[in-house]
Amino acid sequence: MIGLKTVQAPRAAVRYFEGGEGEPLVFLHGAGGLTAEDPFLAALAQTHHVYAPLIPGYGDSDEAPEIRDMLDFTLHSWDVVEALGLKDPVLVGHSMGGMIAAEMAAIAPNDVSRLALIAPAGLWDDAHPVPDLFSTLPFEMPALLFHDAAAGAAMLTAGRNVEDPNFLQTYLVTNARQLGMAGRILFPIPERGLQQRLYRIKAKAVLIWGDSDRLMPPAYAHAFKKGIADSRLVSIPEAGHMVIVEKTAAVVEAIATLG
Amino acid sequence: MKFTWFNLMPWPYLPDDFRETNRSVWVDIDQALFDPVKSHQVYNTYMDLLEYADALGFDGVGVNEHHQNGYGIMPSPNIIAAGLARRTKDAAIVVLGNSIALYNPPIRVAEEFAMLDCISGGRLVAGFPVGTSMDTNFCYGQIPSLTREKYQEAHDLIIKAWTTREPFAWNGRYTKLRHVNLWPRPIQQPHPPVHIPGGGSVETYDFCIDNTYSYSYLSFSGYLRAQALMSGYWKRVEERGVDKSPYRAGFAQTILVADTDEEAERLYAEHVNYFYNRCLHVYPGFADAPGYRTIKTIQTGALSQYAPPRGGYATLSWKDLVEGGHVIAGSPETVRQRMEELIKGLNVGNIFCLMHVGNMPADKCMYSTKLFAEKVMPKLKAMFPDWAPEWADDNRFWTSPLKDRVASGSLPRQAPSAADLARTYALEAGE
Numbered sequence: 092m093i094g095l096k097t098v099q100a101p102r103a104a105v106r107y108f109e110g111g112e113g114e115p116l117v118f119l120h121g122a123g124g125l126t127a128e129d130p131f132l133a134a135l136a137q138t139h140h141v142y143a144p145l146i147p148g149y150g151d152s153d154e155a156p157e158i159r160d161m162l163d164f165t166l167h168s169w170d171v172v173e174a175l176g177l178k179d180p181v182l183v184g185h186s187m188g189g190m191i192a193a194e195m196a197a198i199a200p201n202d203v204s205r206l207a208l209i210a211p212a213g214l215w216d217d218a219h220p221v222p223d224l225f226s227t228l229p230f231e232m233p234a235l236l237f238h239d240a241a242a243g244a245a246m247l248t249a250g251r252n253v254e255d256p257n258f259l260q261t262y263l264v265t266n267a268r269q270l271g272m273a274g275r276i277l278f279p280i281p282e283r284g285l286q287q288r289l290y291r292i293k294a295k296a297v298l299i300w301g302d303s304d305r306l307m308p309p310a311y312a313h314a315f316k317k318g319i320a321d322s323r324l325v326s327i328p329e330a331g332h333m334v335i336v337e338k339t340a341a342v343v344e345a346i347a348t349l350g
Numbered sequence: 351m352k353f354t355w356f357n358l359m360p361w362p363y364l365p366d367d368f369r370e371t372n373r374s375v376w377v378d379i380d381q382a383l384f385d386p387v388k389s390h391q392v393y394n395t396y397m398d399l400l401e402y403a404d405a406l407g408f409d410g411v412g413v414n415e416h417h418q419n420g421y422g423i424m425p426s427p428n429i430i431a432a433g434l435a436r437r438t439k440d441a442a443i444v445v446l447g448n449s450i451a452l453y454n455p456p457i458r459v460a461e462e463f464a465m466l467d468c469i470s471g472g473r474l475v476a477g478f479p480v481g482t483s484m485d486t487n488f489c490y491g492q493i494p495s496l497t498r499e500k501y502q503e504a505h506d507l508i509i510k511a512w513t514t515r516e517p518f519a520w521n522g523r524y525t526k527l528r529h530v531n532l533w534p535r536p537i538q539q540p541h542p543p544v545h546i547p548g549g550g551s552v553e554t555y556d557f558c559i560d561n562t563y564s565y566s567y568l569s570f571s572g573y574l575r576a577q578a579l580m581s582g583y584w585k586r587v588e589e590r591g592v593d594k595s596p597y598r599a600g601f602a603q604t605i606l607v608a609d610t611d612e613e614a615e616r617l618y619a620e621h622v623n624y625f626y627n628r629c630l631h632v633y634p635g636f637a638d639a640p641g642y643r644t645i646k647t648i649q650t651g652a653l654s655q656y657a658p659p660r661g662g663y664a665t666l667s668w669k670d671l672v673e674g675g676h677v678i679a680g681s682p683e684t685v686r687q688r689m690e691e692l693i694k695g696l697n698v699g700n701i702f703c704l705m706h707v708g709n710m711p712a713d714k715c716m717y718s719t720k721l722f723a724e725k726v727m728p729k730l731k732a733m734f735p736d737w738a739p740e741w742a743d744d745n746r747f748w749t750s751p752l753k754d755r756v757a758s759g760s761l762p763r764q765a766p767s768a769a770d771l772a773r774t775y776a777l778e779a780g781e
Contacts, residue, residue, distance in 0.1 A: 159496060226377075226488060226635035263648050271495035271641020278639070279491040 093127045093136060098144075100170040102163075103155035107144040107175070111136025115180040116346075117172060118143040119188030122224065122273040123236075124150060131185075131335040134343045139181065144171045146187075148272035161276050161283035165194040169202075181349060182294070183207040185335055186307065187273055190285065193315075196296075197288040205349040206294035208315060209342060210307045210332050212277060213285035219310040225270065225278055229262075238303045238331040246336070289318030296322040299345045301330030301337065323348075351693070351731050352748055354410030354444045355403030355719065356602065356702045359396050359430075360421040362709035363388060364628045369664065374633035375420035376484045389423065395712050397433055402716060403705075404438035406723035409748075410475065412444040412702055414547075414568075416482070417489040421629035421708075428462045435470035436758040442749045443470050446547055446566065446702070447477020451497055452490045455525045456504035460511040460532055467536035471755035474538065475748070477566070478505055479547040480554075484632065487639040495641030498553070500524045512541040543747050545600060545700070550579050551647045555586040558598070564700060564747040566600035570630060573603060573692040574675035580696045582650075596693070596738050597747040600700030603692060604677045604707055607721040611680035617714055618707065619668040622677055625708030626663040677707075682725035689730055694737060700747070 093110035108127055116139035118132070125132070125143055135141045146164075147155035158167050168191050172180065182203050184192030189211025196203040215221070222235060229247075237243025252258055276283055296319045300312040309326065316324050325345040330338040364383060365371070372380055400411045413430045416422030424430055431445050443466060448459045467474040480501050486492045492500065503522045507530070510518070517531040536542050544563040548554040558565040565583055567576055580599065587594055604622070608614035671677045678688045693701070705722065706715045735742050766774070 225494070225639050226633070228635050231635075260648070264645055266640045267495075267643065267645055267648055269640070274494050274639070274641050275496060278493050279487070 093132055093141075095127055098171065098174045100167065100174045102158055102167050102170065103147045104153055105144050105147065105171050105174070106150055106152040107142055107171070108132055109140075109142050111139050111141045113139045115140045115142065115177050117175075117177065117180045117182055119168065119182075119184035119191050120145070120149070121186030121188050122270060122277060123186075124269050126150070129336075130339050131342065134339045135183075135346070138343070138347065142175055142177065142180070144168075144175075146269075146272055148268040154268065154272070158272075159275055161194060164191055164276055165198055168192075168195055169199060178202075179204055181205045181207065181346070183209070183346060184211060185209040186332065187212050187277060187281075189213070190276065190281065190283075193285055193289070193292065193319075194283075196294050197285070197291040200291050200293040203292075203294045206292065206296040206319075207299060207346045207349060208296060209299045209335060210301065210304050211298075211311075211315065212281040212307060213283070214311050214314050214318075215280055215282040216310060216314065219308045221281055221308075222306055223279070224281075224306070225274060235306050236331055236333045238301060238329050238337055243331070243333065243337075286314075286318065289315070290320075292319045294319075294321070295349055297345050297349055298322055298324045299334065299342055300324065300326055301332060301334035302326055302328045303330065304332045304334070306332040351734050352409040352442075352597070352700045353727055353730075354412040354442070354700065354702050355400065355408040356412035356414075356444075356446075356704050357396050357400055357706045358414065358416075358422050358704065359393075359424045360625065360629050360706075360708055361389075361423055362392060362624075364420055364624070364709075368628045369631050372631065374636060375629055375631045376416075377418050377488045377633070377636045379418060379420050383420070384423075392423070396706070397430060397437075399706060399712060399715055399719070400430075400434055401437050403719060403723075404434075404441040406720060407727070408441055408703070408723065410442035410444040411438060412446055414446050414477070415449055415479070415485070417485045419484070421625070428466065431466050431474075432469065435466055435473070438470075438473075439755075439757055440473075440751075442473050442475050442751075444475040444545070444702075445477055446475070446545055446568070447479050449481030449486055449490075450478050450504040450508060451486060451492055451501040452481060453504070455527060456507050457511055457525075457527065457530060457532070459504070460508040461534070463508075463542060464512070464532065464534045464536045467538055467542050468534055470751070472537035472542075472751040473749050474536070474542045475545055476542040477545045477547060478508075480551075482549075483639045483642040484636045487642055488636050493641075494639040497642060498644070509541065512536060537752060538750050543749060545747070550582075550650070551644065552582070552586075552650060553644060553646065555583050556590070559587060559590050559592055562746055564598055564600055566602070566700065566702065568602040568702065570602075570604070570626070570676065572671075572675035572677065573601065573688075573696060576601060576696055580698070584697060593741075594697065595741040595744045595746075596697050596699030597741060597744050599696065599698045600702060601692065601696055601698045602702040602704055603689075604679075604704040605685060605689070605718075605722060606677065606679035606705070606707065607682055607685050607718045607726060608679075609681060609721075611684055614679045614681070614684075615668050615672075618679060618710070618718070621708040621710040621714070622668065622671060622679075623708070626666065626671065626676070629708055630663060682721055685722065686726050686729050689726065690733060693730065693733075699734075699738075699741070699744075 190213035
């Protein structure tokens with residue numbers, strides 16, 4: 092059972108999902124956000140005590156205007172771990188959340204011993220430019236995010252009436268709040284110097300990538316692997332950037348190898 | 351009334367099938383469409399037209415800033431304004447404006463605007479737009495949700511630099527300067543009048559009211575659609591208990607004059623069509639980066655300034671565009687009537703007359719401009735004293751030029767001879 096709770100951190104009152112039993116695990120979501128119904132959360136909660144804090148501005152959480160740059164995001168995320176009373180949880184991040192998790196592990200290498208980065212953002216290679224998420228229209232998203240675009244489109248629009256003008260208004264507000272905040276570390280190029288800090292990471296790390304990730308091309312998996320000393324790559328076939336929903340079990344299994 | 355002749359400087363050679371074969375006129379426009387050799391003529395013609403407007407007695411000539419944009423080949427309006435400062439005599443140089451969040455450090459704007467004010471003899475109107483999302487975020491890489499904060503800081507720095515007569519340190523979040531010491535500084539005191547182009551952001555209303563700046567609504571959808579937005583502005587002005595001088599507001603309107611309404615359609619329809627159907631063909635993904643507009647503004651229901659009408663412009667005929675007020679076009683009397691409706695309806699004292707449209711050639715533009723200047727403008731100006739008598743002399747939002755100004759060409763035609771110099775300076779020495 093996944094519940095939505097609030098914890099007070101110095102910069103913001105943070106909303107977080109909590110559920111399951113076992114080893115504590117912190118999951119940091121991607122730029123698309125997170126809901127209680129997320130199948131990945133449920134799967135993680137089968138084996139772990141999961142904490143999944145929302146970035147301020149996501150879901151119904153308060154915005155945090157004072158969180159502006161990469162260092163702010165990184166320290167805020169450590170503040171949240173501290174406020175939750177956790178020590179050395181398994182640290183898991185997807186996409187933007189992976190970028191933050193990697194930064195957390197680099198800035199405090201002695202406090203993270205197990206790190207799972209799922210198609211993390213944070214590096215840039217001119218030979219493999221990351222598509223511009225911020226100018227991508229909603230109908231173009233599925234092809235960017237999923238191996239199976241049609242199934243992805245069905246998932247993204249399920250239960251939504253896109254013709255309803257109120258839906259559009261809500262959509263615009265949600266987008267402005269969520270992607271507005273994400274833009275602080277992802278716009279216009281999702282890179283804030285992580286490359287030069289990767290060497291600091293001491294954690295045992297697993298890199299998890301969908302083979303057909305079109306948003307964060309798998310070339311980046313190799314760059315992360317090269318940068319993090321104790322790392323291993325798990326490539327998952329027939330999965331795109333949303334590998335956590337397309338191949339949930341395989342991702343959870345890869346995380347389990349961290350012990 | 352203040353009439354500013356405005357040229358967006360569109361690139362006039364977009365192909366007929368531009369919409370079908372291109373994703374966007376802005377940001378990622380196909381560079382192959384720009385021809386530097388042809389641009390030589392285009393730039394010079396456009397600047398000639400601005401100078402022509404000065405000669406015809408327009409109150410101002412206007413330029414603006416856009417980047418990577420097929421309908422605006424003016425990424426640096428200050429370069430055009432510098433040319434105009436030299437080549438025009440009386441018109442205000444209305445730079446509407448510099449997107450101050452994009453200048454690093456923003457003190458550059460304080461300096462360049464000061465230079466323009468000095469060269470023109472105090473004729474500068476300083477515009478400070480946030481800049482469209484296309485320009486500011488997608489072309490110039492500013493983080494959408496921090497753009498306004500950065501803009502605000504840039505504004506505060508520029509005003510402080512303009513008004514402080516000794517060096518000071520500026521420890522901003524976005525700009526840190528140990529020695530701010532503006533040199534040169536503007537003629538106009540305490541600083542040139544400021545106009546703020548807004549596209550419906552409610553925060554901008556208060557910003558203008560607080561600082562006695564003119565709020566300019568620059569839209570291409572015409573005065574009928576502007577009604578709701580401008581009433582919102584005037585409502586806020588009233589709530590704040592300040593006066594309702596029409597000069598607190600400006601509005602951009604496409605205006606085309608001919609002898610008769612029919613002639614206007616015959617002469618100008620194709621150019622209007624070019625503008626609405628090619629120049630405004632912006633990829634929707636670039637229109638509004640998430641975080642660029644504030645939540646409060648989105649919640650007012652205001653659509654982006656660049657949101658096309660339902661169904662798109664392609665479906666709108668000349669008749670639709672004229673009747674819908676996107677364009678004010680027709681005989682001098684038709685245009686006068688509609689302009690009067692616009693001015694009184696929106697309560698605006700500053701009109702930015704978009705008199706060059708799309709791929710309009712210079713001869714047609716001169717014809718329309720001259721008719722407006724001679725047959726429409728005087729009547730609209732004459733209306734002001736009756737309509738808003740208490741504000742007839744309100745100069746808070748306009749320029750205060752020097753009385754005695756020099757213009758280009760002030761040197762003698764020939765260099766003096768040695769004898770001339772000996773005479774001149776011996777005389778001085780003897781006194």
